[in-house]
Amino acid sequence: ASAQPITGFNLGIMGGENAQDRMTSNECYRAAIEAQLGVPVKVFTPADYDGVIQGLLGGTLDMAWLGASGYAKIHLTDPEAVEPVLTKQNMDGSTGYYAIGFARKDSGIASIEDARGKSFAFAEPNSTSGYLVPGAELAETHGKLEDFFGQVRFAGGHEQAIIGVANGDFDAGVSWADGLGDWEDGYNSGAFRKAADAGLVEMNDLVEIWKSKLIPEGPMVLRKALPQEVKDKVTQLTADLHETDKDCAYGVAHGEAMDFVPVTHDAYLGVVAARKLQETAQ
């Protein structure tokens, strides 16, 4: 509401890539915003995504690309802090990714029903695709997970969940992928692909047993208190990025994507609800 002219613009970028890689792949973007706004623009890449969230809540960061769960967290803490404006559209036109349930091929588990009474590994409690969404969906269809599975464990991360299942420490587990391409490649991107490429697991040994509904890609958010003119400029610049500077868009989107498309809070109602559910469940 109180739209004072700004003296600088701070951009927060979440993890998933090396800090330096993030810096470099966003350098063109930073320069473009700087040219557009006429104020110095700085990029911040905290290791822990809580760092970006605290920055947005405290008002020291003006803009960031977030995960869906991170956005939900900010919204639940302070609905007036940020607003979502754009999200990433994948090459197939979708704007999301999936949580994928999987097991060892030789375990005889081929569907989530087969995993009843077995041990099941989530990634970590704060992960959207590694726990929040699959936990909520599975609980909806199968009831209390502690009762449905023999044992519910947290592996500590996507990586550990995949390796844990491949090693037989858990009977089944869940991790994420974009759902594009082939299972045997570990899909086009996601945790499976990374593990397979690194030679940590052999995709032939694993089977997919479950797939979640589409989980929305995280939004690009802007601080609500920014002057409307600034918001418009940055949004416009980003929305046009795929048309104006293909290479730069590749860096900002972490890879191949079709476009950045507008998004509103409504797209995240599901994730927000899942978070609320978890909160009261514990």
Added chain:
Amino acid sequence: MLAVQNVTRVFSGRAAVDDISFAVDGPAFVGIIGRSGAGKSTFLRMMNRLTDASAGRICVDGRDILALRGRDRRAWQSQCAMIFQQFNLVPRMDVVSNVLHGLLNRRPALATLFNLWPRADILRALEILDRLGIAEQAPKRAEALSGGQQQRVAIARALMQDPRIILADEPIASLDPMNAQIVMDTLKRINVEDGRMVIANLHTLDTARRYCDRVIGMRDGRIVFDGTPAQLSTGVARDIYGADHSFNEAATSTAIPADAIADAAYAARLMA
């Protein structure tokens, strides 16, 4: 000049100094003797206002210095220098700086905090050190000096204060006989040449006899003797030190002994 009137100091119910009174007219060399715990240090500390008195007055030129507070008290301290048994110098600072500390009360606090002293002060400190024969030690750290040299630095600090009265609390107790003599001679010289009053606590009779114009004997906080050194007989000494105390003055003497006759004899016998 100095009038001590009914001064008392009570520590947790016991009087360390118990209603003492005496007066000194000119710039005398006053020695206070008495056994350990007699209240000698407590009295000197009250004079320098390091310890507060419980009752009584100490008048210097008619002004009761025990009543001074704050700035005035500090101003009095700067006129009344104190020399300690353990020298109480700042060991890690150099000799000249230690001497300059005598001026702390008279120079602007801020400048002193950065150890910035006017050139004239430094020159005066060097002069005083020269007078005491330790000018070559000037740039050394105080801790690098021998005990006798350190005590002379302490005296130099006292002189730097340009005091009316010098108080010395057992100034030679931690010195060897050689250095003790130098220090006492120095104090005496200051007393005679500059005409400053010196009050010294001493723990040996012979020193008191040799240097003082006037000797005050204390026991259990009270003055039990006040007179000239000549009046200080062995009987009086027994009184001061307590007769139960099997008294052997030699044991506490700091005089340099005559050649050990016995040793020499023994050696002669062997070498024969």
Added chain:
Amino acid sequence: MLAVQNVTRVFSGRAAVDDISFAVDGPAFVGIIGRSGAGKSTFLRMMNRLTDASAGRICVDGRDILALRGRDRRAWQSQCAMIFQQFNLVPRMDVVSNVLHGLLNRRPALATLFNLWPRADILRALEILDRLGIAEQAPKRAEALSGGQQQRVAIARALMQDPRIILADEPIASLDPMNAQIVMDTLKRINVEDGRMVIANLHTLDTARRYCDRVIGMRDGRIVFDGTPAQLSTGVARDIYGADHSFNEAATSTAIPADAIADAAYAARLMA
């Protein structure tokens, strides 16, 4: 029994012990005298194998103990006890434990590390302490004892070793005359009663004269005198200690002096 043959020890180019030879037949009390730096300590340390020799042989019953290595060397050390000027006890451990250390070489290492000693050993340690007159001190820490008592503990440790030879490196140098006498008497008694050889470095002539059967004088690493105490004339002593050294035997004497006549006289004068 003991034959020292051309033993030399060189420290950075200088010979601290320079080609010395002598032989001792029975369990004598041998005193080694000489001024500081003469090589006395170095020789004893070589005998105990704390320091290696540069050349020469020391034969004990025909075996060259300088050639021993590892276990054998430690076994020899356990038969040849050493008493140090500074006692070299473990100050924080109790007296009995310190005495028991004499057995370290003969008991399993692990057990000794856990301070596990057979009952018989403990009793024997107590007996030895009793013989030296300090049994009541047994449970105390070594550091709580006076110098003389500590030296007797060190002797008890040596006896615990049941050694054939006792080496004593200036055993009384840090003791007062009273304690010195007790310690030397004890060593002499062990020498006479048990028939163990004692070799003691001494820094005073009178002690050597009083206790030794045989005296060896060293100077600059060489033996300059070897004979009975009676042969030790002042001229010889001058030789040993160096004539340039204005020689005054009394200055180093540890004999308890006769009452200090001078002091007494002085005191009497004062008290009159």
Added chain:
Amino acid sequence: MTAATLSPALADTVLTRFARRRLAAFAVPLAILAYLAYAAMAFDLAGLAGRARMDNAAVLLSDFWQHKTHVTRDNRSGALRVAIDGEAKGTYPPDRLPGWIATQGDATRIDLGQGHVVTYDAQGARYEVPGYGLIDIRPQDGGLHLTAPQPLPDWINASDSRVSVTTPAGRFAYTRSKVETFRYQPGWALFFFTLDSPFHYMSWPEIAASALWGPRLDSGLPNVAAMARDFWTNAMWRHGDVIWAMFETVLMAFLGTFGAALAALPLGFMAARNMMPFGALRFGLRRVFDFIRGVDGLIWTIVLARAFGPGPMTGALAILLTDTGSFGKMFSEALENIDEKQVEGIRSTGAGAVQRARFGVIPQVTPVLLSQVLYFLESNTRGATVIGAIVGGGIGLLLTQAIQTQKDWEDVAYYMVLIVLMVMAMDSFSGWLRRRLIKG
């Protein structure tokens, strides 16, 4: 004299003492062992032994000193890509492929060494393994057809959608979409110059020659400067950014430590029993110090991140805050242990409170305080690594990121070496300073 004179009571006391000590001698190690056994159970050591995958560890850790080159053919487009660690910035230009890859029309021949040869061609791909035979894969009817000597060994993992082969010489994987060969080679690839720098293709003597008298490769710059620039801006290793990050880490430690020392000095005076007459204030301050220290820098970082956002200042402030607690406590203890004689000497000249502190107290405590501060400077350099990871600054960020993304283990090794060197340098620097200042 014999044992007869020895009082039996004494012998008894001594013997019981030894018995008690014997008990203790066993009890203490036993207690420690028992505790360790309990801890081993509590930590599930047995289960851990089963879970630990040393082969995975080997895969990960070999990356510390190895690099792998991906030779990938897209089976749909037929495009060939040769890239170090599969990264865009490590991709070889098609005309400057390494010598062990030969292309001829559609066919690519990859020599993995020791007789292992992989060939991609229009029909599919073949892998010749010495001592085993030929593995031949062809796509057929939407699946893969594998021809290889039977029975299949366990280092070949095949289904009709994916075949993968793992040999000591490298890894090979064929799926419908692509075929990929990984060759592992020791060394940190492209450490000095990346593939787009002309200097990458030179040997060391050539580089030296080029630096000294070679013709200018970049008309704007002398060759030495161009080399420095190419090294400094190396896109794979980013030496410039890394050095800057190290500087930022040291900066955080420096500001935090000395800032805390400056803040703690007056507070320490106020919390020292012999300097502060008001007991309540002293007690209050001490509890504040306890609180600040107890909370720990990491939590402070999170609290401060809300107010100041990410960045090195937040990290420095977090260190400053924590250390103010530690220094406050340590300084006040040092002040309580001072020699009062010096203060009294100054007091007797009529000096005021501040002057007494300056001359009576400070000279005594400086060596103690200084050595504590410098000791903290060194350990904060290590601490700033961790804090930096959270506030998004310094070498710590790079390190934790490289570990979390798991593909850049050679970067991890590089950063670890640098951190160890940095901490060692700070250690000897503070040791040097300590010796200089305290002696001087």
Added chain:
Amino acid sequence: MAALAPDDIRDAYLELTRRRRLYGGLLLVIFVAMMAAGFRLAESRNAGGFVDGLPMLLAFPSEVLAEAWQKRANLPGLLAEHLPSLVETLNIAAVSTLMGGLMAMGLALLSTRGLARWPRLTGLFRRLMDALRAVPEIVVALVLIYILGGGPVPAVIAISLHTAGALGKLFSEVAENADLKPVEGLASVGAGWSQQVGLGVLPQVAPNWLSYALMRFEINLRASAILGFVGAGGIGYDLKLAMQWGMGRYDEVVAIFALLFVAIVAIDRLSDHARSRLVRG
């Protein structure tokens, strides 16, 4: 008495003061400039400025406390729920202090002049300790987590290694100052190296070593809580989860934090007390 003429002394001293003032002033200016420039640099690279942020300082704590107060009824239950994690953290700290301490003892004895078993190798052991000390625990822990999986063991190993280096240095400094006379006394009766060290050195250094080890235990407690943040188990892990979740679990944050804080302060004070008693005798 005076070897030098008074004038020379005076000039020399005045020259000395001038030089001292110059150097002292320069040093002060350099230090102040470095602090100021460093701070400005850090601030310019920070997202928020110092002055702007100050009013926000309490925003986060008050948010947390407000929610915790609202849900204060949950606190006792949460405290009980996280107690096992606290015990795990304490165990991590204790085990790693023990193991690190034992390693440090060995390293210290091997690298102390005059005591070393192999005198030629002291330099090697010293460098080894330096290296162990220089590697931050978190680095080792992160790498080990990838090999061994999450849990307390990577933390124990990481902290133990660091402790071995840090304590080893302190231990060897103490041992260096130990009196060697008892050792020589033991050598003279034919004691082996282990006996000389075990009976001659350890009793002397034990109080100081123990005191340092207690101090280290305190430090390790913090370290193990921090390593929990990167997935090494214990109460730090619980705290991180609750903290990252944010709003909605702040009551849990407060409960965990209270547990951790009370434990740290209690141990801090206990070890302070024990140490002052140990060293005084």
